[in-house]
Amino acid sequence: HYSFFPNRPRWPPGKSQLTYAFEPENQLSDVVKGIFVKAFERWSEVTPLTFVETATFNRADLRIGFFSGDHGDGEPFDGVLGTLAHAFSPPVGRLHFDGEENWVTDGNFMNGSPRSAVDLESVAVHEIGHLLGLGHSSVEEAIMYPTISSGTRKVELANDDIMGIQELY
Template identity: 50%
Template sequence: MFPFIIFFSLLFLILLPPASITATHHRHTWRDFKRLQDAEKGSHHSSIVDLKQYLHHFGYLALQETNFTDTFDDDFEQAINVYQSKLGLSVTGNLNYETISHIVSPRCGVPDTLSRWHGKNNYAYFRGQPRWWRKIPMKLSYAFSEVYMIRSLNLATIREVFRRSFDHWSSVIPVTFVEINEYEYADVKIGFYTGDHGDGEAFDGVLGVLAHAFSPEIGKFHLDAAETWAVDFGAEESRVAIDLESVVTHEIGHVLGLAHSSVRDSIMYPSLKPRHKKVDLKLDDIRGVQALYGSNPNFKYGHELSESDISSGNGNEFTTATWNLGTYLLILMIIHKLCM
C-alpha cells in the first residue's frame, strides 16, 4: 500500500501549476540527482553539470568557462528559460516534467541557437540565411559513402528511404534530388559514423544525438551508426529503435537551409522519441523552405495543412503514452526532490 501512496502523492505534485515550483527551491547542489538514463534508456544527462554541458552544446549556456558546477545558479536558470522559449515549452525557468522529458529525448545534433527567427513565424534559418545558389528549377546530387555505412539495413532499403525523404521536400519546392555514384562530386554526401569522425561534432552512442547535417552549401549529412535504425517498427522490436525516414527528412531540411522550428509537430522540431514516426511536412516547414526556393509549380495546399499546424503548442511529440510506470516514478521523484 505504501508505494501507491508515494506514487499518488508525487503525481499530485507534478500536476501542480508550474508556478508552484519556484526557482528558489532549485538553488542548491543537486549531487544525488538520479541518472536520467534510468528514465529514458540511453540518456546522457545525469546531473546538473551534465545538463549545463547539454545546454552549452546546443547554444543556450554561452559561457567561456566550461568548468561547470553542480549548482542551480542564475545562468543555468536563464538558459532553461531560453531553452523552454525556443522549443515552445511553458517558460518557467524550472526543471519541470515537460522540460526534463525534452532534454532526455533523442534529438538532432545541430544547435538550436545557430538560427534566427523569420518574423512572427516559427520556422528559422541558419545565420546569414544560406541556401543553394543554383538556377531555378534546381537539381542537387547526393551520394552514399562506400566506407561509412551500416549493415543492419541493406543498401537498397536505405536508398529507398532517402528517395522518399528527398521527395517530401521536392514536392513543395522546385528542387529535385538525384543519386549519383561519385561520392566526392556529390552536392550532398551521406554517411553513418560513430564517435569522433573529424567534423567537430562527435556522436555519443545510442540515443542522445541521432544525426546532424550542415547548412548550404556544405552538404555534409551524417547519421550515428550506433543507433538502431528502423524502417518498419513491426519488424524491429527494439524499444530504442529510431525511424530512419523521420530523421533523414529532418536533416534534409538542414541541408536546404532550415534551422530548428518551435512547432512540435513540424519536421524541423529538433527531437524525436524512439519508435515514433514523423515524415509529413507541416505548414511551418513548407512556408520556411518555400521562402528560400519558391514553390513547386505543382504544389497545392491541401485541407490537411491549416493554420493550426503552426501552433507551437499542438504537438504530441511528448505524450505521456510513451512513458512506462517506471519512467513516471523516476521523473516524479526528480520533481519531488527539486521541491524539497
C-alpha cells in the same frame, strides 16, 4: 514557427538540381537508399528542387554517410541515442548519421521493439531540412521541431515546414 540559419544560407538560385551520394565504405542496402529517395521526395514535392543520386561521392552536392564516434569533423557521435545525426547547412551538404543507433528502416514499430529504436526516414526528412537551410521550428507538428520521441515516426511535412522552405526556394 520555422527558422533559418544565421545569414540564411541556401543553395544558389540557379542550382535547382542537387546531386547526392552515399559514402562508399558504408555499402548501404537498397532498402536504406530507398528511404532517402522517399525523404528527398518530401522536399522536392513542395519546392523547385530535384535530387539525383550520383556514384561519384566526392563530387556530390550532398554526401551521406553513417559513422561511429569520432569521424573527423569535430562533432563526434555518442553511441545509442543522444545525437542521432547531424547535417551541415548550405553550401557544405554533409549529412552524417550515428552508425550506433538502432535504426528502424521498415516503418514498423511493433510491440517489443527496443526503446532505443529510431526511425531513419523521420530523421532523414528532418536532416534534409537542415541541409537545405532550415533551422528548428517552434511548431510541435513540424518536421523541424527539435525533439522527437523514441519509437515515433514523423515523415510528413507540416504547413510550417512548407512555408519555411518555400520562403527560401
